[in-house]
Amino acid sequence: MSERNTEPGGVINEVVTLRYDYSLGEVAGKFMEGLKQGKILATSCSKSGLTYLPPRAYCERSFEPCDGWVEAAFEGVIEASTIVVRGFQGKRNPPVAIAYVKLDGIDSAIGNYVDGLDLSNLDAAQKRIAPGKRVKVKFGATREGRITDFSFVCAD
């Protein structure tokens, strides 16, 4: 830590380090175990007929517990996308493409990286992942039970 600058108008430096243990719960736990097996699991509600990805314990439309699980297809449509040019620490080095994708048969969209994209020309790359474009799910070689076990790649 630098020496304290106590002049009027100076600043006091502090570094705060905090640690957390996030409880995964039943639903997220089952989803993460599914990822390890190469499956993307969504919950469903028989009353509203809706399927949720990320999975939810509770249906926000019918106000009933989600009572089923379904496997999402490995192909879907981009609903929103962006190429992150200015990144931040602890994440992948920029530029990276991300997109929210409605996988076939699922009612909500889930976000993840879009890999395999040539990012040397941002305009061209953004057109490749424009809303409406189709993508496929690609699992990585190693799976550790986290969302980045898979990513999206352009389908065409």
Added chain:
Amino acid sequence: MSMNHTVAVLGTYQTEFKTHDPDHTFAEQAQIAAAGALKDAGMTPGDVDAIVFSLAPTYFMGVADADRWSIDHIFGAGKPMLRVHTGGATGGSAVQAAYNLVRSGLHRSVLVVGAERIAETPDAQDVLNLIFDVFYERDMPLSTNTSVGLWTTSYMARYGYTEEDLARVAVRARRHATKNPHAHLKGLITVEDVMASRMISTPLKLFDICPRSSGSAAMVVGNMDMAKQFCSRPAFINGVASRTTTYWIGDRMTPTTDADFTDFVIAGEAASVCYKQAGITDPLEQVQVTEFYDPYTVMTPLQLERLGFCAPGTALRLEKEGYWDMEGGAVAVNPSGGTLCTNPIAVSGLVRAIDAATQVMGRAGTMQVPNVHNAVSSAVGGIAQFYNCTVFGDQPHGH
């Protein structure tokens, strides 16, 4: 209408906003605003019955729940005080909470006050990443910038707009802000300047995005008795409404959604309630000034469309034709320069409300638009999870 149901703005104050304010602490900043608003209203602390503290996340400044730190500085000891926090919508929600405390008859007058120190940490992007779901979203570089990047690509694709179309919003905002002594960013810039600014997250460039601002603001609201005693020309709060929507961005963008992210459905729902209360049936005819919460260029066209100033998808076309200019436009959109030029998150919505109310009071100084009878302010929080809007009028309107 019943006199008890009239709620009016009696005094306001805002500091100049800038990245850092090394001359004051957070609590001192809050005090400057509280004292300034009381002085503006000609009141003493004893004339205020309760306090609403406008305070968003405190991670940025590194003092948890800094409302506690400020109690004595803002003359709060011994009075009821509550903190309001709806992310970026906080300042607008705080005004509406104060409105409700007066309208209910619980208090004669309420002080709304808050301060912000966003740049106290250099790790603001990491702080913003923490607002996303820890299991499913935080591994991505999601922040407010990148999630609005997602939103903007969808809006541009839906209505066929270019980055240059968006850039004109920033050009107008910076030009308007030259008349605002409190504004953080101001000056004459061109579409080319916006296009040449550093890309942050496609299609958003640095000039499409608000700055991080420090400073403070306060407002005194009161009932009709207090208005008669302290303010000859108050702004009446004639319409208040707010809406929230699901946390999940991905639930707001598919064919089965009931909360379309791209078209900002909750803004339209709140506006229709707010206008009905205030007797606004034709906003373009009846509203002379808007002060929208617009930390990103895309937020201005979205709100103009959802709040009935033009048809969906047309606001950026009309922007090119000068419809939203302070001079010569159809309505003066953000004469202050808005949130694109100044964003002290915890009080941005409060500043929007102050800038709208002072237009109605004829006290907007160099920003004053002539003949303002109604002005609307708004605030947006979370990833557009919270929306509120407020109509200020020069005459009370019963509801």
